[in-house]
Amino acid sequence: MNDNIGVLGCGWLGLPLAKYFLSQGHKVYGSTTSAEKLRLLQKDGIHAYHISLSPAGIHGDIQGFLSNINILIINLPPKLRSGNQESFVEKIKLLHSEIKENTVLKIIFVSSTAVYGEVDGEVTETTVPKPSTESGRQLLECEQLFQQDNALETTIIRFGGLIGPNRHPVTMLSKRQKLTNGNHPVNLIHLDDCIHMISTLIENNYWNQVFNGVYPLHPTKKEYYSSEALKRGIPSPDYSGSSSDKFSKIVLSKNFLDKNHVFQTSILS
Template identity: 60%
Template sequence: MSKNIGVLGCGWLGLPLAKKLIEDGYNVHGTTTSSDKFSALENEGIKPFKVRLSEKEIEGDIQSFLSHLDTVIINVPPKLRGKQTESYVEKIKHLITEIKKSEVAHVIFVGSTAVYGDAEGEVSEESPTQPVTESGKQLVECESLFCNENQFKTTIIRFGGLIGPNRHPVTMLSGRENLTGGNNPINLIHLHDCIHMIATILAQGYWGELFNGVYPHHPKKQIYYFEAAQKRGLPAPAYDEEPDTKGKIVLSKNFMGKGHTFQTAIDS
């Protein structure tokens, strides 16, 4: 495999990932939707490109970004919360069309455990998808689009909830009342382990595979977020009294089954 990699989406995860890849000796192309961020990328040794995915087309010179790349890491999540109703699937279809025009041989598609929906009990990569949210439904469709392509090999990573520098779910939950699902287990992963998983896939050549990315510790939400709020001096979220429910525990069966471990605890 060549040492040329593209990171589509150099944000909270993509930028530190790109920095790690440069440390590992890769040549990295990175995209941003604003040319104002070019200098920040260039300062890290990343070759910047302005690219924006839209439902109608891809804005920017996507082929220059893809030029001479062996691998592309797609880290552009759906924007489907609240009243936003974009077609993420159409964006991905445009992207796949462009990738097929290039020399790219491998793709890592960063997805989400939202594809498992409201499943109960333990779920692994072998479990059926049953999404309930619009983003989860569109992610399932996008996964299928990538898996059905034979011009390049795609590995899919379904990350759980992301935590790390300046990012923790408790900041959004703090002070809220009458929340439900307090007895359900958490399924989180730290930024450092997201990067560790992607770097491992690249180093080992795990192509055409599916990985869940969730740290193997699953306390109840109401306990975990109460402790997290206390540590940060925030008002704790209040959950309704509910009968015990199983909720879902997402197992990272494939990654751990290959002998790999997670390195950064998700301490509240």
Template identity: 45%
Template sequence: MKKISILGCGWLGFPLAKKLIEKGNSIKGSTTSENKLSIFENAGISPFLVNLSEDEETLESESINNFLAESEILIIDIPPKLRTADPNSEKKIFVEKIENLIPFIEKSSVKKVLFVSSTSVYGDANTLITEETIPNPETESGKQLFLVENLLQKDKNFETTILRFGGLIGEDRHPVKFLAGKENLENPDAPVNLIHQNDCISIIEEIINQSKWNDVFNAVAPFHPTRAEYYTQKAIEKSLILPKFSFQKSNIKKVISSKKIENDLSYQFKLEHY
């Protein structure tokens, strides 16, 4: 049995926690919503209310210390949430939150950290992307994720593995719902780089079970039809209005390779979910 703390028990973290409990692990889960505490408890998750802050003085030290206490592994699965930030501000809100969290990790029992990042750290490069590709983030969230990756990996008090997920999909979450009926969508020939929630959970399990620490993995299903092909087919399957693509701007050919995950973890993606 491993003692694991999951910072951010949301769309991915909550089902991940339940799966890890099924496998006999002891799980602490954090949320920023008091309403979810009883839901966590009913699922067998030890619930903690944890609000990270970019301001050290407003951090709730006791709740963070208790959340990390006795755990050997910390999974950080919180999105940057930069939409409310001033786009003209130079303030790195997400980075500062993790900077303030790190001293608590250093003095805790945590020796392994798994940071859920994103393939957005690579920007829109027109090439095959592997873990050897040097990140070049273009979005603010991508830039802050990459800064946090470096912060965690350079800390010698614990070992950090970075897991960069592609576009997240699941039974209750699919981008075609937002694209249905829209017109003049760009990059129809761009390959999709998606990963299903079930694969996300299974890959995290394998990293923990196989002790793959101090590493970086890209996690995208080896399934790359074009945007136009894939989303048109999904709209038909879900009886949605077909999206319409503009072929005037079609220049991004970024493909994320998951060969390392397939080879190093001996992992097989569940392609029937796509």
């Protein structure tokens, strides 16, 4: 029997993810904050809900959305940059309360390797997170909220930097000067592997676990972004700023690879 899967947050990752599960015969429910995107989701065959979260409340039919599904993928990145100080934790606490009012028991919480902070050397799922950014701190608190709820089966997946069609950091870095830490390794993952990982976790019932999602190739930032810029015919970013040898972390997807799964899409263009 196929699961009814809910994707809360049909953005750059969530929409292709929802489409993938549809193609596999699942009934898929998706949420968006955009009325325009609502129609696009419906056109794709996704049962679409107009839902937005704020620290003050959840707008939209969240109970209607949750009542249809048995697996929920929470794909809501904290938007804490550009002076936005609203609490991501408060939003997720409200969501957690709504989940408790419903019958959803299995959750995949999409997090980030930002929770590890400025760790030096190799990082695995057993490394103790020490977030150094507000985004990382709030993500870790949200992870713990779900992990400590024994009534739910929650798996955390911590993705590295996301790349894919029409999305690559080199396009933003291209014309920048005096960037630092050019000798530090990249920790990236392609959109296709994000989908591959999430679907693999669900298919194999890997619940109540933590997974890092980073492609196992870690050239230096200078080497990688210079090469990617060359392939695109755009100026290479300039890494002539001062660099630190400290906090040069390599994130390993040990849990996933130890289970004999593989990554399918290279981070090299």
